[in-house]
Amino acid sequence: MASQPRPEIEEPESEPASANEENVVSRRDTVRRSSFKLRSPLVFIPLTLLAIAGTVLLWLYFGSYESTDDAQVDVHLYPGSARISGYVIKVNVNDNQYVKAGTVLVEIDPKDYEVAVARAQADLANAEATAKSLNITVPITSVNTSSQLSFATSDVENATAGIVAAEKQLAAAHAQEEQAEANDVKAQDDLERYKRLVTKQNVSEQTYDQALAASRASTASVAAAKANEAVAQQTVHQAKDRLAQAEANHRAAQTGPQQVASTNARALAAAADVQQKRAALEQAELNLGYTKIIAPVSGEVTKSVVVGMNVQAGQQLLTVVPLEEVWITANFKETQLRHMQVGQKVKIDVDSTGTTVRGHVDSIAGATGPLFSLLPPENATGNYVKVVERLPVKIVLEPGENRDRRLRPGMNVVPKVHIR
Numbered sequence: 001m002a003s004q005p006r007p008e009i010e011e012p013e014s015e016p017a018s019a020n021e022e023n024v025v026s027r028r029d030t031v032r033r034s035s036f037k038l039r040s041p042l043v044f045i046p047l048t049l050l051a052i053a054g055t056v057l058l059w060l061y062f063g064s065y066e067s068t069d070d071a072q073v074d075v076h077l078y079p080g081s082a083r084i085s086g087y088v089i090k091v092n093v094n095d096n097q098y099v100k101a102g103t104v105l106v107e108i109d110p111k112d113y114e115v116a117v118a119r120a121q122a123d124l125a126n127a128e129a130t131a132k133s134l135n136i137t138v139p140i141t142s143v144n145t146s147s148q149l150s151f152a153t154s155d156v157e158n159a160t161a162g163i164v165a166a167e168k169q170l171a172a173a174h175a176q177e178e179q180a181e182a183n184d185v186k187a188q189d190d191l192e193r194y195k196r197l198v199t200k201q202n203v204s205e206q207t208y209d210q211a212l213a214a215s216r217a218s219t220a221s222v223a224a225a226k227a228n229e230a231v232a233q234q235t236v237h238q239a240k241d242r243l244a245q246a247e248a249n250h251r252a253a254q255t256g257p258q259q260v261a262s263t264n265a266r267a268l269a270a271a272a273d274v275q276q277k278r279a280a281l282e283q284a285e286l287n288l289g290y291t292k293i294i295a296p297v298s299g300e301v302t303k304s305v306v307v308g309m310n311v312q313a314g315q316q317l318l319t320v321v322p323l324e325e326v327w328i329t330a331n332f333k334e335t336q337l338r339h340m341q342v343g344q345k346v347k348i349d350v351d352s353t354g355t356t357v358r359g360h361v362d363s364i365a366g367a368t369g370p371l372f373s374l375l376p377p378e379n380a381t382g383n384y385v386k387v388v389e390r391l392p393v394k395i396v397l398e399p400g401e402n403r404d405r406r407l408r409p410g411m412n413v414v415p416k417v418h419i420r
Contacts, residue, residue, distance in 0.1 A: 065416040066340060070390065071330035071348075073411040078297050080105055080318040082311040083290040086112070091307055098405075099295045099320070106293040106305055106317055113288040120281035127277040131270035137263055152249040159243035166239040170232035177225035180218065187211070187218035297322045300405075323405040328359060328395035330415045331369060333388045339419040340364070346395050349414040350407065357401040361417060365392040393417075 086108035093105050193211075295301070299322035311317065328348060332340070346359045368389040370377050395415055397407075 065347075065418045065420075066332060066336040067414060067416045068330055068332050068336070069412070069414050070332075071328055071395075071413050071415050073326050073407050073409050073413060074329040075322060075326045075409045077409075078299070078320040078322065079316045080293050080295070080301075080320060081314055081316045082106075082108065082293065083313055084108065084113070084287050085312045086291065086310070088305060088307055088309045088311060091303065091305055093301045093303060093318070095303060096300050098300050099298065101295055101298045103295045104292050105295055105301065105303075108291040108293075108311070110288055110291040113284065113291055116284040117281070117288050120277065120284040124274065124277040124281050127270065127274045131267065131274050134263065134267035134270045137267070148249075148252075152246065152252070155246035155249060156243065159239060159246040162239040163236065163243055166232065166236040170229065170236050173225065173229040173232040177222065177229050180221040180225035184215075184218035184222045187215040293317065295320050297325070299323055299325075321409060323402060323408065326402055326407050326409060327362065327397065328413055328415055330393045330395055330417075331390040332393050332417075333390055334368070335388060337364065337391060337393075340393070340417055341419075345418045347416045347418070348395065348397075349416070351412045351414070353406055355406075357397060357407070359395045359397045359401065359415075362394045362396040365394075367391075 088106060089109050090107040091105070092103070092107070093099055099105065297320055299320045301318055301320055303318035305311070305317035328346075340361065342361050342363060344361045346361060348357045348359055349355075350357065368391050370389070395417075
């Protein structure tokens with residue numbers, strides 16, 4: 001049993017040396033691995049914390065805003081149109097020239113419209129003169145008709161009284177005639193008696209002559225009485241004629257209120273004609289003013305008119321682009337609008353200039369873009385595929401952000417809306 005370990009001692013000398021070296025190396029690796037195992041938690045903890053902090057910061061940063069590249073600069077374009085027809089005699093602007101509001105851009109030949117204004121002024125003066133004369137006539141007609149009615153009433157009363165007086169005169173004349181006839185009958189009878197008596201010489205010739213004269217006088221009295229009655233009858237007829245004329249005049253005078261109303265109506269018609277002529281004059285003056293087309297706002301001009309053109313009313317001649325009034329229309333996805341509100345600050349990156357401008361959310365559209373298209377989608381028909389819709393959001397620039405007027409309508413921009 002004691003002789004068994006010797007073979008191991010009789011091994012070559014190099015082998016123990018190499019084994020010792022291997023043992024040393026193995027011990028070193030073990031120490032290194034143990035030391036690395038001890039240090040590895042301390043190394044990864046700060047790295048893990050840095051990674052977590054970076055992730056949180058990235059999450060907070062990217063979650064603090066919503067952005068889209070589907071955004072363009074927008075503005076209202078103001079067309080410059082002719083409101084009248086005519087011949088263009090002057091164009092005061094060039095293409096892409098900046099103009100102030102109120103600047104005269106185009107001038108149309110005003111001669112025809114100056115003549116129209118002069119004619120309208122003359123028509124107005126004539127209408128005003130006519131109206132003035134009729135206004136004077138109205139009170140005169142009223143007074144005249146009132147006086148005529150009073151006179152006609154008085155004439156009727158006088159004619160009626162004249163008939164009564166004439167009839168009384170006729171009755172008196174008729175009584176006088178009857179009296180004269182009775183006296184004549186008595187005188188004729190006396191004459192016959194005296195004639196027989198004078199023949200028998202019972203009375204003197206003088207008495208007979210007196211009876212004869214009395215008979216002749218009574219006959220003349222009868223004739224005079226009949227003539228007086230005839231005159232009285234004629235007077236009655238004349239009085240009745242005067243009454244008929246007075247009544248006719250009275251009936252005519254009773255139409256006085258209607259005559260006054262008619263005159264007043266003509267005066268009102270003349271006043272209305274004055275208003276019509278005044279309106280025509282104002283329209284003519286407006287047309288004369290329309291011969292100058294002015295800039296409605298300040299901005300750059302794009303024109304399509306030249307001198308010598310014959311333009312028609314409503315024809316567009318130029319367009320004014322108000323660069324100070326531009327805004328951003330950003331089409332955000334509906335999923336991006338969850339925290340978006342009016343008034344939130346916006347940073348806008350401009351593709352053309354590489355600059356950033358500031359703004360804020362002004363409003364969010366009431367419907368998605370496709371609903372405003374010519375053919376809106378009909379999801380109730382056919383196969384339905386859900387897609388994320390976009391809503392236009394209006395972003396207004398802060399004052400002075402486009403002072404250099406480098407933002408032009410139609411340019412692409414990238415807005416970032418800070419929602420937190």
